[in-house]
Amino acid sequence: MTNFNSQNGSADDFDNHSDQPDSKWERWRSYLELNRELFSSIHIENHPQASFFFIAIEKFEGRTWKEISASLDGIPLRTLGRFYKDCIDRFYEGIKDYLNNNNPDNSNLDNENF
Template sequence: MEPEMDTSNELDEKLQQLAIEAQNHPPGTRQRQIALTKLVSTLQKSGQLCRPQLGRFPKEVYDDLYNETQQRVLLFVFQNINNYDPQRGKLIKWVNFMMDKRFIDVLRERSHKKIQYMPNMDELDRLCERNSLSIVKEVAQEIREYLQNDPEGKFSQVHISKNPRANFRAIALRYLEGRSWQEISNELNVGVSTLSSFYQRKLEKFAEHFREYLKDQHCL
């Protein structure tokens, strides 16, 4: 009796079979579309897609970068499956090679935005320790003072519906102090997902204000 294949081998075999099946059908045919749909779905559920530079960014920022990277790679696989050569290695290695490259591409495309996120103090400590980025703490301190002063009142005026206490200024200052989303949620009586989503949307909205302020302070 032959031993059963381990999960990894079963996955590799299934992916290769689906890739070859798709390659064997002409572009645009229903059979090719079915095989490619199964292939992409299997990749997404496999848990084997690599996560480039994990731990380098706050979770919300990383998830956004990673999701865009994954979408680009899977679309490439769907449209260019004939580029895969089964004789040169496993399909998952080919896909993960592209995940690494595309992640860097996505990161570079966004690198012109000086304020990609607002790290809290715990994240600042890790960043400075890992990358010697002392400038990051200076920037964060200037941002904190800007939020605290809120000279035009624009940060405190923007708040979650029917909850003025849960305004951007209050949320951002607490986040900068290193409080967890759950702690902020309990204090402001707002669900974690609503809180995090509101914060990220408004951070993007106010990004240009922060950039202009930091330029005036000669931090950028």
């Protein structure tokens, strides 16, 4: 699995894990749901339907950037990807803290296994 580091990592680590048996990905989904109001209010400028919440859930469910773009009236793939990565970077510490603190097997989710 690709490592994620807010400095040089990849937002791809938060993509397409709906079929993963690892409870880490279910905790990621839970974190999104718990922060739905906040993450729904953060969106691409002039595109309120293109919220971080919507895009993150779509990626979690395994949608491609092309599919997401088509569902959002053709917002460019580069714009979607940059926005998504910026949001992951912005909320990285909160995400990591939540996943570590809601970790039933007590394994540490650091940059080596996140």
